[in-house]
Amino acid sequence: MPDYQIWMNENEYAFKALHIHLINASRWYPLVLLLCDVDYLSTQVKFLQKRRDRIAFERFLGDCIDAIPAEILQRKKRLVNISKQRNSFATCLEMMYCQIDSYNLHKYRDSQAICVDCGSRSMIHGHIDLPHADYHDQYFSWCQNCFWSWAKDELNSDYSFDNALWEFDYKTNMYR
Numbered sequence: 302m303p304d305y306q307i308w309m310n311e312n313e314y315a316f317k318a319l320h321i322h323l324i325n326a327s328r329w330y331p332l333v334l335l336l337c338d339v340d341y342l343s344t345q346v347k348f349l350q351k352r353r354d355r356i357a358f359e360r361f362l363g364d365c366i367d368a369i370p371a372e373i374l375q376r377k378k379r380l381v382n383i384s385k386q387r388n389s390f391a392t393c394l395e396m397m398y399c400q401i402d403s404y405n406l407h408k409y410r411d412s413q414a415i416c417v418d419c420g421s422r423s424m425i426h427g428h429i430d431l432p433h434a435d436y437h438d439q440y441f442s443w444c445q446n447c448f449w450s451w452a453k454d455e456l457n458s459d460y461s462f463d464n465a466l467w468e469f470d471y472k473t474n475m476y477r
């Protein structure tokens with residue numbers, strides 16, 4: 302397995318073109334492996350964030366998912382989950398790999414939470430007060446095993462400081 306971060310630093314052009322090359326060549330198997338690889342996805346989300354384009358990563362996911370023939374997509378639970386929740390999956394990875402400092406990541410792993418979709422204890426969830434937007438709370442929750450995801454942002458417009466934070470619900474793995 303290559304170290305995608307090093308590869309991206311050394312040859313940004315090749316990294317950027319990889320998924321396009323695989324799509325154009327109809328090489329579905331290596332493309333499926335890439336999209337199921339958290340290291341690749343985390344490198345990609347960090348790379349695309351530098352463009353300051355809010356939906357660049359979601360668009361990247363869409364380009365890949367839409368290109369893969371349905372009968373191949375259906376065989377991989379991770380890809381089915383990405384395709385069902387493209388927007389929230391993109392948000393979850395952006396929060397985890399672009400907004401949270403890596404030494405704080407452990408605070409977002411919750412070994413008590415059980416994934417509603419695959420049953421594993423691989424949930425990562427939390428709430429981030431986005432620094433560039435006042436009164437903007439981003440909630441996110443996703444499973445590192447099956448890529449089930451949920452995300453919601455709450456825009457507080459009333460300028461009151463008594464907005465209670467939402468609570469994590471262990472039955473649904475969502476905040477409310």
Ligand SMILES: [Zn+2]
Nearest residue numbers: 416419444447
């Ligand atoms: Zn799961």
